[in-house]
Amino acid sequence: MNNENQQLVNLVGIKKVFYTDDVETHALNDINLSINKGEYLSITGPSGCGKSTLLSLLGLLDTSTSGAYQLAGHDAASLDRDERARIRNKEIGFVFQAFNLISDMSVAENVELPLTYREDISKEKRKEMVSQALEKVDMLHRANHFPSQLSGGQQQRVAVARAISGNPSIILADEPTGNLDSKNAQSVMTLLDQLHEQGATICMVTHDPKSAARAERTIEVFDGKIVADRTTEKAPLIAV
DSSP: OOTTTTTTEEEEEEEEEETTTTTEEEEEEEEEEETTHHHHHEEOOTTTSSHHHHHHHHHHHHHHHEEEEEETTTEEOOOOHHHHHHHHHHHHHETTTTOOTTTTSSSHHHHHHGGGGTTTTTTTHHHHHHHHHHHTTTTTGTTTTTTSSSSSSHHHHHHHHHHHHOSSSSSEEEEEEEEEEEHHHHHHHHHHHHHHHOOOEEEESSOOOHHTTTSSSEEEETEEEEEEEEEEOOOOOOOO
C-alpha cells in the first residue's frame, strides 16, 4: 500500500497515572507512537503492562495524564466530551473480546446502532452501509437473527461488521480472539487479514503470538513503556 506518508495516529510523550487513595499507578510512561494509514499493528506484552490502557487512549475512551495525541488531524487534548464522542464514533471502529452485542437487537440492528448517532447519514444510507458491512464479513444471511442464535465466531464477525460499518479511519481490536476456540479464532483473524488487504488500518491488542504474527508490525509493551517496535513477517492469508 502507498500509505507510508499518511500519518493517522501520533502519540508524543504520553503518560497515564491512576490515583487511588494515596497510591499512584503509572500505567503508561513516555509513550511515543505513530501509525500510518493502512498499517496493521499488534500490541503485545504481559498482563498489566499497559497495553489495554494504551488502546483505551487510542480509542478516546480515556484521556492521558500528560502528552499529546493526534488522531486523523484532531488534537485529542482540545476536544470536549461531546466532540470526543462524535470523533470516536466517526473515526474509530471497536472490536472487543466479549463481542458486546445487544441481545434483544437483531444482527442488522446491532451493526446499525453506531450509525444512528451520525447526523450526516440518512436512514436509507444506514441500511445500505449495514448490508455492505455484513456482506464483507459473510453474515448478511443472518441479518435478522439475534446474537443468541449465533456461534461465538459468528458473533465476533457481527462485531467486526459493526466496527467497519461507518468506514472508520482505524479499527481497534482488543483481544478479538480471546473468547473463541482455535477454529473460530483463525476465521476471525483471516477476516482481519482480508480487511487489511482491502485497505483497513488495524491496531490489535493481543497476548497470542499467533494472532500477533498476523500483523505487519508489532509493538511490545512492558511496565508501561514501549520496549520494542519491529516489523514482522506477516503470516500468509489463509482462506476459511
